[in-house]
Amino acid sequence: MTTALDPAIRADAEEAMLHLRVGTSTRVLVGVCGAGAVVMALAWSHTTWPALVVWYGVMLLSQAARIWSEVHAAQRSSGRPLKQRLNWAGWSALMSGLVQAASLAFFPSEDGFEQALHTLILLVMSTGAVVYTAGHPRTYYPYMAPILLSLTLAWWTVSDAASERPELALGFGALLVVYAINLLGYARDTWAMFVNAAAMRHHEAMQNQRLAAAVKAAEAASHAKTRFLAAASHDLRQPIHTIALLAGVLKLRHRNDASTEAVTLLDSVVQSLSHQLDDLLDISKLDAGVVKVAAQPLSLPRFLHRRLDEVSNEARAKGLALQLRADQELSVFTDPNLLERVLRNLLDNAVKFTAQGGVTLTLQQEGEQALIKVSDTGNGIPPEQQREVFQEFVQLHNPERDRSMGMGLGLSIVDRLCRLLEIDLQLHSQPGQGATFALRLPLLVRSSSAVQQAPTQPLPPTLDLDVLVVDDEIMVRQATAWLLSEIGCRCQVAEDRASALDAVRTRRPDVALVDYRLRGGDDGIAVVQALREQIPGLPAAIVSGDIGPEQLQAVESAGLRLLHKPLSPRLLQTELHLAMGQRADTHEST
Template sequence: MTEGTITTPIQRAQAPREEVDLRLIELLAEQNRRVPLPVALLMVLVAGLGLRVLPDWIPAAWLALALGMLLVRWRLLAALPLQVDRSAADRVRTAGFMSLASGCTLGLTLFAFPMLDETERSFITLLTLGLATGAVGTTAGRSSLFLPYVVPMAAPLPLLWAIHPGPAQSGWIDLSIGLLLLLYLWVLAGLANNAWRNFTESVQIRYHERALNEQLTEALEQANQANLAKTRFLAAASHDLRQPLHTIGLLVAALSLRQTEGRDREVVDLLSQVSADLSEQLDQLLDISKLDAGVLKPVYKMVDLGEMLRMHHAEMRAVIEARGLRVVLDAPTGVRCRTDPTLLLRVLRNLTDNAAKFTERGAVTLRLRVEGGTARISVEDTGRGIPAGEQEMVFEEFYQVGNPERDRSKGLGLGLSIVRRLSKLLGIGVDLHSDADRGTTVTLAVPLHGQADALPQAREPARVHSFAGRTVLVVDDERSVRIGMRVLLEELGCSCLEASCGEEALRHARGRKPDVILADLRLRNGETGIDVISQVVAAVGATPSLLISGDTAPDRLQEAQRAGIKLLHKPVGLPALQGELARMLGAPARRLG
């Protein structure tokens, strides 16, 4: 053990005496329900034997006493578990007094022993030993219950056999019986002791299991709370970062629509690239929040995996080669499966981007193979590899290998976590193999099942839409966001109405009905964009609406989904905004080129 290391092995919790006594009381009450009737019948038989050698009133009086004692004992033991206002130890003492009283009552029968013949003596002896043996189970062998019952009832038997020989004058036989009885009672006491030890150990085990279950439940609750806290933190951090980034993106998009040349164009392009990089990292946080919220649902289509990899290769090639690496594609076409192409491409982008970030020289290879009914897509690199002890940990959130300085260019450590969770959502297996200084291979096992009428249609050429003369109501409590959105919308030909709350939005809408509403999801004073949209629609009629938010909390995502209003997350890029405006406004479009 190294210095400063603390180990805390799980130790068996010792049940307190109170716990053992409570379990014993439960046992006494349970056994008490079964014992009275057979014992009462035996008492009647014993009284019948006494009638032959004693005046009738003596057996009758003893029987009345014995039955009365049995009834009192039955009622008291049945009530013990319900007497929660008394301590367990006090209730056990009560049971001990009842055992003593019962033992003494039954022991009175031994006064008639010298007057009985051999058969009757044997019957009384067997009856007494049977009751004593049964007491081991009914008292769990607890000495304070077992001995007060057995000693007055059975302990005199060996002596009575020894000093009162039978009519046949066979004293050595009676003496032997007395010795055997003494030996049997000694063995019975040992069995009672073992029974009590086993009982207490069983209580200890159950107590330990319950304590362990409580610890595990508490640990699980703490883990759930930590996970919720993490989700809330990610959502809050994402929201606070998205707000200014969204404003920057809107202004950069507005600048990109203007004719600029030379260094001005270079600055605009650089700003666009930086904004896109930050947006991608925030999108990873959004992916985690969507997965936590359970609102990410696959949309299955029939796809050609080979064609998908070719498109992915074309998309990533420039980025990978810019790092001085080769990019290799080995993927036959015609391998079709039913999956969500958007989510699968997200998985491939994360794997490819991760491979490129941690490979200094060599190549990144995209490979597709079919084995039986499974397509195996592998992303291979020639990087430094991942140590064996960390290969499972790299799938945890925010965990990175070889990045102690938290170099932002290497991401946030969410890529592989998202890969595993999205793959699980799609029913895709993930296997990682890595050798030190030789590289890493991550393989996706995609089931080849399902049919469709046709493959997805080819992408439509890019279009430019016209929004001239359209009025857009922008609702956002951040002034900088409203200004940025107004600047961009005006560059697109729209006129813009700005509102920071529902009251302002209603005033603008009543004065001039908007063609579309763009509202932030979370406003101030507990107001939401959903509330504002509902108020405006109620006032001026149905209006196409879109929520734009930097809030990625799972409950917010679910709230927007329930409202049935499409939600875009800040920062919103120009193509996405143009596409949504065109969808809602049915704007005319022309193809580029």
């Protein structure tokens, strides 16, 4: 491998080799001491014991010095440069090789059998050191060379065979030379494999670093996208919120004159923009984890019928047939509002992307589950693209980005909501054969009498309330005050915390509607807390164009209602109607 020549890779391999020597030092010490003891036994009857003891003691000292140098002087923790530490390891290897080669001083006094055993011991130790040193040239060659050179010379000069059968001694010595050459090749190959292994580790580490950098960049891009969407949504919601309020005022003022059609069209345009911004809001709320599941028993046939009615006008305008197949009375335990959003998005998509034919909503029982299917006769979705449609801003059949088709967030919201509700969501589609989205929910009961749907209470035409509006934009304050006046409320307006506190000293409000982001670094949560210090238990809601996860979680943690701009007149009336109930409860308790 060419990467094996990289200095950084070679350095990594040499560091790993030095570490390997520490890990095997104990086993090598035991082996060398055992081999030395056998050599002493072989020469004991032929040599004076002081010479043997001195040699063995020197060998033990050399091994101790080698181990000390490898554990302390040759490791990275010593702080020495790698070259110097390799020199330490090389000199300690040379010292060990010379001491073990010195055992051949006893060779002439041994008989032929003992010389053969002595030779075998030195060959085994020379061969085993290839593993111990990973064949590293600077630490293996200094150890092996003194042993095999001395052994070859001993066979040629002082062995029994040299005096009795010179040709045999010469041949065996030559064989030792060949063995030494082969051993050097084996050591070289072992070191090459060791370096290649280091190269693979190095490459893997680089890949992991690149992967970590890519993940970090993706996370940064995701956070940047979230911040951009939050900022863009906030800046767009402010003027649209004002337009929505003014459209509500005009709608109330021009109910029966020639302006009604224009006002109605204006209101529908505002609602369309609001729905697209609400898609961004839903994504942010789901990602922020502030959407809570409020499960309750739900009868499905009537629920599905209402969902189909919601898209009937659009389907009729396109000449599409709508069909509901829900003969069985099935009930489930889920959050009706969140399931409503799932089905609304699926049905909206089915109608938008179906040019001819129709849309069918089916309810049936499968075992212990209720199966809801939304089927269309549109273009269909190729199998290889079916995961893509659940990603944000993906629209397969809207290359020109027709705004009437939405922004491509509907199915992404459906996917997140189904995971939150623990609904099994499946897509079945083929090109040219339409698409079917299937939802599976555990059944609750089958009896229609077991689940009662709460009737929708109509809102009163006027609301007798004192309302405090806190917003730092004068257009929003004025538009909100006009709309509140049209529905019978008395309104006080304030632009910051100080003016809001001044206003409540003049007249106690029944409810406060406070913008989240105020000038001067203040925020609506702090303003509500300050107001409640003056009026304990004051009903209040935060009105905001922010969709950032941090802001959503902050309002959630404060226990406040969060109303999102643009705020429709009906939603504003609903919120104030709830405030009337809270005011009545407060009066009864006092």
